[in-house]
Each structure stands twice: as structure tokens, then as C-alpha cells.
Amino acid sequence: MWTIIHKMGSPPWFFRFSGTLVRWLLPITIALLLVGAVWGLLVAPPDFRQGNSYRIIYIHVPAAVVALAGYYVMALAGAVSLIWRIKMADITMRAAAPVGAVLTAIALVTGAIWGKPTWGAWWVWDARITSMLILFFLYLGVVALFEAYENKTAAARACAVLSLVGTVNIPIIYKSVDWWYSLHQPASLKLTGESAIDSSMLYPLLLMILAFYCLFALTVLLNMRAELVWAHRESSWLKQLAGGA
Amino acid sequence: MHPIRKQRLVLVSLMVVLSSVAIGLVAFALRDNINLFYPPADVIAGKAPTDRTIRLGGMVVEGSIERSETELDTTFWVTDYEASVAVRYSGILPDLFAEGEGVVAEGMLDGAGTLVATQVLAKHDENYMPPEVAAALEGKIAPADRAALP
Numbered sequence: 001m002w003t004i005i006h007k008m009g010s011p012p013w014f015f016r017f018s019g020t021l022v023r024w025l026l027p028i029t030i031a032l033l034l035v036g037a038v039w040g041l042l043v044a045p046p047d048f049r050q051g052n053s054y055r056i057i058y059i060h061v062p063a064a065v066v067a068l069a070g071y072y073v074m075a076l077a078g079a080v081s082l083i084w085r086i087k088m089a090d091i092t093m094r095a096a097a098p099v100g101a102v103l104t105a106i107a108l109v110t111g112a113i114w115g116k117p118t119w120g121a122w123w124v125w126d127a128r129i130t131s132m133l134i135l136f137f138l139y140l141g142v143v144a145l146f147e148a149y150e151n152k153t154a155a156a157r158a159c160a161v162l163s164l165v166g167t168v169n170i171p172i173i174y175k176s177v178d179w180w181y182s183l184h185q186p187a188s189l190k191l192t193g194e195s196a197i198d199s200s201m202l203y204p205l206l207l208m209i210l211a212f213y214c215l216f217a218l219t220v221l222l223n224m225r226a227e228l229v230w231a232h233r234e235s236s237w238l239k240q241l242a243g244g245a
Numbered sequence: 246m247h248p249i250r251k252q253r254l255v256l257v258s259l260m261v262v263l264s265s266v267a268i269g270l271v272a273f274a275l276r277d278n279i280n281l282f283y284p285p286a287d288v289i290a291g292k293a294p295t296d297r298t299i300r301l302g303g304m305v306v307e308g309s310i311e312r313s314e315t316e317l318d319t320t321f322w323v324t325d326y327e328a329s330v331a332v333r334y335s336g337i338l339p340d341l342f343a344e345g346e347g348v349v350a351e352g353m354l355d356g357a358g359t360l361v362a363t364q365v366l367a368k369h370d371e372n373y374m375p376p377e378v379a380a381a382l383e384g385k386i387a388p389a390d391r392a393a394l395p
Contacts, residue, residue, distance in 0.1 A: 165260065167261060181281050185369055197372070
């Protein structure tokens with residue numbers, strides 16, 4: 001157990017391991033995205049009230065779900081960085097922030113596009129939408145804070161504190177539609193009990209959520225590899241890997 | 246675990262717990278402002294201000310929609326199954342606006358307790374199903390829903 005963690009913290013080992021992972025994850029992600037998109041956009045039936053406009057759910061919900069889950073990845077990496085001072089945890093946290101920001105932006109923009117024809121408004125300051133906007137600013141805050149420091153060790157520590165304090169927002173986003181009166185409807189996907197979405201529409205949605213998880217993992221890994229190459233550009237192991245050029 | 250790391254772990258946990266408690270208290274104190282709308286029962290009970298714009302949310306009462314013959318004026322009743330408030334609105338309603346469906350209306354209460362709305366938003370529920378399934382469940386499709394079908 002501990003040897004694996006120590007290995008994970010070793011840049012040459014992680015670089016080789018993530019290389020293999022990316023080679024497998026890339027085709028899997030593309031396949032899942034393609035199958036999920038075709039199934040959701042072309043094969044799944046239209047909704048009884050919203051017609052075809054509900055199909056934006058296949059982008060909106062996966063982006064939002066993974067934006068929330070991705071925040072925990074970033075905050076957990078921040079905690080590991082604060083407690084164990086592992087460089088690789090700093091890199092994970094830093095790599096996850098921009099990906100999470102983009103996913104949150106996708107959720108917000110698709111939500112606005114969906115809101116116009118269904119609710120009649122692009123934007124409403126209800127609890128779900130506002131807390132999601134705060135999540136977007138938290139992600140951007142971590143990115144900006146990291147760049148604001150010259151000393152990257154101090155930067156990582158500040159970012160870890162910010163992302164850990166921000167975790168309180170995640171359950172608020174998740175439960176906002178139940179705790180307060182909001183325009184956004186309650187969750188259709190339920191962890192326990194029957195989902196409020198017909199199975200013919202549910203399966204492509206679950207597939208798309210899985211695809212977005214893979215996409216998140218893939219982009220974070222690629223980000224981390226790019227970061228590693230830059231940080232170790234003078235190291236011998238990297239030069240060896242590059243073919244001794 | 247190394248004592249220094251243990252101490253850091255405690256610190257990190259405390260940080261998360263304390264900030265959660267702080268923000269939880271703020272959210273609890275501001276709960277009335279976080280709510281997007283007042284349910285009709287609160288409006289009838291006088292909990293909603295009458296001197297400024299408010300939002301009213303609930304279900305459109307079945308058979309309560311009255312449209313003007315010549316203007317865009319519409320009146321309807323909004324209910325939370327405890328109380329009902331009348332809404333008057335002049336403008337184009339969202340496609341999903343229908344009897345028995347959720348709605349959020351923004352406007353001011355007049356002296357008679359009617360909400361004079363400046364904006365009406367449709368609030369849809371979390372149920373998604375194909376039209377055939379809905380028809381099978383209902384036994385029929387309501388005319389308002391039929392218009393929304395592709």
C-alpha cells in the first residue's frame with residue numbers, strides 16, 4: 001500500500017504509468033462520448049413536455065456532475081499536499097482546477113440555453129444557479145491564486161486552503177433545490193430509489209456521465225504530464241525518455 | 246502516522262468543519278433571501294412585502310387561465326394546495342406554461358391581493374418520459390401538451 005503511494009509520488013514512475021493510462025483512456029473516452037451523444041441526441045425519444053429541447057441534458061448534467069466531483073478531487077489533492085507535502089498532489093490540484101472551471105462554464109452556459117425555451121429566462125438568481133456560479137469563481141480563484149505567487153510551494157499551500165474551504169459549496173449546490181424554493185427542478189437522477197427519468201432516456205445519460213468522468217481523468221492526466229515535463233525539463237530521466245536527444 | 250502530519254490532518258479537518266459551520270450559519274440566517282419565491286400560503290398570511298417586487302411560485306390552478314380576446318392579458322390562479330393567489334400578466338407566456346404546471350411570477354401585489362406580474366417563468370418538474378409513456382400514464386394527452394410535441 002505505502003509502496004504504491006511512494007511510487008505515485010515519484011515523477012518518472014508516474015510519467016510512465018500515466019502514459020499507459022492515457023493510451024487506454026483516450027480511445028475509451030472518444031468511444032463513450034460518440035456512443036452517448038448519438039444515443040442521446042438521435043436514438044432516445046423526445047420528452048412528453050419539452051419535446052426535443054430536453055436533449056441538452058446530455059451535455060448539461062454530465063458537465064455539472066463531473067464539475068462537482070472534480071472539485072472533491074482538487075480539494076482532496078489539496079489536503080494531501082497540506083498534510084504530506086507531496087509535490088505530485090500539488091500538480092494534481094493545479095491540473096484539476098482549469099478542467100473543473102471549463103466543465104462548470106459548460107454547465108452554466110448550457111443551463112442558460114436550456115432555460116430560455118423552457119423557463120422563459122436565460123438567467124435567474126436562484127440558489128442552484130447562484131451556487132454553481134460561485135463554484136466557477138472558486139475554480140478560477142484557485143487558478144489565479146496559483147499564478148499570483150512567485151514561490152510555487154507557497155502557492156500550492158494557499159490554493160489547498162482555498163479549495164478546502166470551498167468544499168462547503170458542493171453539498172450546498174447538490175441540496176440547494178431541496179433546501180430552498182428554486183426555479184431549478186429537483187434531481188431526476190437518484191442514488192437510491194427510482195429515477196424520475198424514463199429508462200430509455202436514462203441509459204444514454206448515464207453513459208454520457210461516465211464519458212465525462214473519463215474526459216475529466218484524461219484531461220487532468222494530460223495536464224499533469226505537461227506540468228511534469230516542464231518541471232523536470234533538466235532531469236536526466238526525462239532526457240532518457242525523450243530518446244537521449 | 247508522524248505526529249506533525251497528524252497535527253496537520255487535524256488542522257485541515259478543523260478548517261473544513263469550521264468553514265462549513267460558518268457558511269452554514271450564514272445560509273441559515275439568509276434563508277428568506279435565498280428562497281427564489283414565496284408560496285401562495287405565505288402571501289395570504291401576509292409574510293410577503295406589498296411595497297416592492299416579489300416572486301410568487303406554485304402550480305397554475307386547473308381551469309383558472311383566462312385569456313383576453315383582444316389583448317395579451319392573461320389572468321390565472323397560483324396555488325400551493327393550501328392557498329391561492331390570482332396573477333394578472335400582460336405579455337408572452339413561456340411554452341411550458343400550462344394549467345396544473347409549476348410557475349414563478351414576478352411582480353407587485355395590488356390592493357386586492359392580486360399579483361400584477363412583469364415576468365412569468367415556467368417551472369418544470371424533474372420527470373422526463375417519452376410522449377407514449379406519458380399518454381399511457383395519463384390515459385390521454387392534454388391539449389396543451391399535444392401542442393408541445395414535435
